[in-house]
Amino acid sequence: MSVILIPAAILAGLGALFGILLAVASKVFAVKTDERVSAVRESLPGANCGGCGYSGCDALAAAIVEGKASPSACTAGGNAVAAKVAAIMGVSVEAQKPMRAFIHCAGEDAVAKRKYNYAGVADCAAAEKLAGGDKMCAAGCLGHLSCAAVCPAEAIRLENGVAVVDAAKCIGCGACTRVCPKHLIEMVPRDAHYIVRCSSHAKGPALLNACRAGCIGCGLCTRVCESGAITVTDALAAIDYEKCIGCGKCAEKCPRHIIVPLSGVPAEEIKKEA
Amino acid sequence: MSFSDILLLMFTAILVENFIFAKFYGCCPFLGVSDKPDTALGMGMAVTFVMTLSGAATYLVYHLLLVPFHLEYLKTVAFILVIAALVQFIEMFLKRFVPALYASLGIYLPLITTNCAVLSAALLAVQNDLNFIGSVAFGFSSALGFTLAIVVFAGVRARLQFAEPPRAFRGFPITLIAAGLLAMAFAGFSGVRL
Numbered sequence: 001m002s003v004i005l006i007p008a009a010i011l012a013g014l015g016a017l018f019g020i021l022l023a024v025a026s027k028v029f030a031v032k033t034d035e036r037v038s039a040v041r042e043s044l045p046g047a048n049c050g051g052c053g054y055s056g057c058d059a060l061a062a063a064i065v066e067g068k069a070s071p072s073a074c075t076a077g078g079n080a081v082a083a084k085v086a087a088i089m090g091v092s093v094e095a096q097k098p099m100r101a102f103i104h105c106a107g108e109d110a111v112a113k114r115k116y117n118y119a120g121v122a123d124c125a126a127a128e129k130l131a132g133g134d135k136m137c138a139a140g141c142l143g144h145l146s147c148a149a150v151c152p153a154e155a156i157r158l159e160n161g162v163a164v165v166d167a168a169k170c171i172g173c174g175a176c177t178r179v180c181p182k183h184l185i186e187m188v189p190r191d192a193h194y195i196v197r198c199s200s201h202a203k204g205p206a207l208l209n210a211c212r213a214g215c216i217g218c219g220l221c222t223r224v225c226e227s228g229a230i231t232v233t234d235a236l237a238a239i240d241y242e243k244c245i246g247c248g249k250c251a252e253k254c255p256r257h258i259i260v261p262l263s264g265v266p267a268e269e270i271k272k273e274a
Numbered sequence: 275m276s277f278s279d280i281l282l283l284m285f286t287a288i289l290v291e292n293f294i295f296a297k298f299y300g301c302c303p304f305l306g307v308s309d310k311p312d313t314a315l316g317m318g319m320a321v322t323f324v325m326t327l328s329g330a331a332t333y334l335v336y337h338l339l340l341v342p343f344h345l346e347y348l349k350t351v352a353f354i355l356v357i358a359a360l361v362q363f364i365e366m367f368l369k370r371f372v373p374a375l376y377a378s379l380g381i382y383l384p385l386i387t388t389n390c391a392v393l394s395a396a397l398l399a400v401q402n403d404l405n406f407i408g409s410v411a412f413g414f415s416s417a418l419g420f421t422l423a424i425v426v427f428a429g430v431r432a433r434l435q436f437a438e439p440p441r442a443f444r445g446f447p448i449t450l451i452a453a454g455l456l457a458m459a460f461a462g463f464s465g466v467r468l
Binding site: 006007010011014015018021022025026028029030031121122123 | 355356367369371436
């Protein structure tokens with residue numbers, strides 16, 4: 001009998017000893033943590049996408065409670081998460097429109113000229129270091145998909161040499177906007193009507209020399225715009241998505257056809273749906 | 275054990291009988307946490323920390339508790355218990371007193387609780403009849419060998435990210451092949467007889 005009992009007793013005793021030791025240690029070494037951190041962490045999506053700029057949901061929760069980050073900092077969670085977090089923190093947040101990423105470049109392989117043939121590592125930051133990349137245009141998508149590499153939703157793909165965001169998959173985290181060395185990616189409201197597919201500030205002839213697509217900054221769109229939503233600065237048109245009413249006149253008039261409906265749907269159909 | 279014995283033991287544990295490349299212990303963290311050199315170093319530091327301390331703790335449990343009661347056959351179960359409790363204790367201790375180290379080891383500490391490399395270091399120390407200093411030195415140097423392996427491999431993997439292997443080899447297959455090549459390189463040390 002003792003052959004079984006003694007070993008069992010010793011192991012059980014050892015286990016109990018360690019259990020007590022750990023229980024005591026957990027009291028003695030207790031670190032006071034703000035319970036709001038875990039509450040905030042619970043209400044975050046938990047995808048650890050890094051869209052907020054922090055290393056993960058845990059880090060963001062800590063930053064929100066410390067006051068370093070806004071309660072609405074979780075870009076992927078949107079308004080629902082922001083409201084929950086704000087309730088825990090005892091503050092109110094303004095509702096934000098759902099956003100998506102958009103890559104302002106139409107310089108596909110067929111239209112954008114190249115300075116040289118790039119044969120280095122497939123990484124936009126590396127390509128950008130080599131005389132600003134292989135495209136003649138200083139604001140052209142380099143097409144090495146560094147944005148897709150950080151996208152947690154696999155929403156970015158390459159189409160004819162230019163990265164394109166799939167709106168249906170985009171969760172609006174904004175991670176891609178921070179890695180693009182050319183800063184071509186912008187978070188735009190999902191309900192924006194029209195968008196400029198170019199980021200180049202080069203003037204007419206210089207731009208056409210580099211890329212046959214692209215905004216030359218002629219300003220025709222600003223004249224036809226009914227709501228005054230378009231401004232041209234440094235030879236690049238920009239649309240104020242708040243003011244834009246979606247009439248579509250800019251897209252009709254644009255001689256470069258660089259202003260397009262955001263959803264890819266013609267203007268008339270958008271009006272019918274709305 | 276003389277000083278030269280310990281040096282010999284450490285050299286053997288680090289290079290000749292490297293835990294990963296010669297004995298295939300701890301392959302899970304070796305493949306799982308070797309994406310980036312800095313996280314690999316973090317994991318290696320955490321393993322070194324735990325293995326050194328568990329070398330001491332398991333020696334004490336074995337020789338003060340199991341041997342007097344003739345329960346040597348219980349060593350595997352008892353060591354698992356000791357290591358798990360030790361890791362938990364170290365985690366709490368570090369969180370309270372050395373928050374900087376806790377933050378840098380972070381998630382790797384709990385991962386080590388059930389790491390077979392830690393358990394096998396303790397078991398091998400007993401099997402080879404090492405004394406107290408010997409078993410601590412063995413745990414420490416085995417873990418150094420683990421750290422060396424995982425950091426070197428993380429460097430290899432960082433390069434692999436920019437390589438373009440055939441489609442079928444992309445991702446995990448090429449990682450395993452790289453690990454095999456590295457193990458072959460370390461097999462060169464097995465010729466060293468001291």
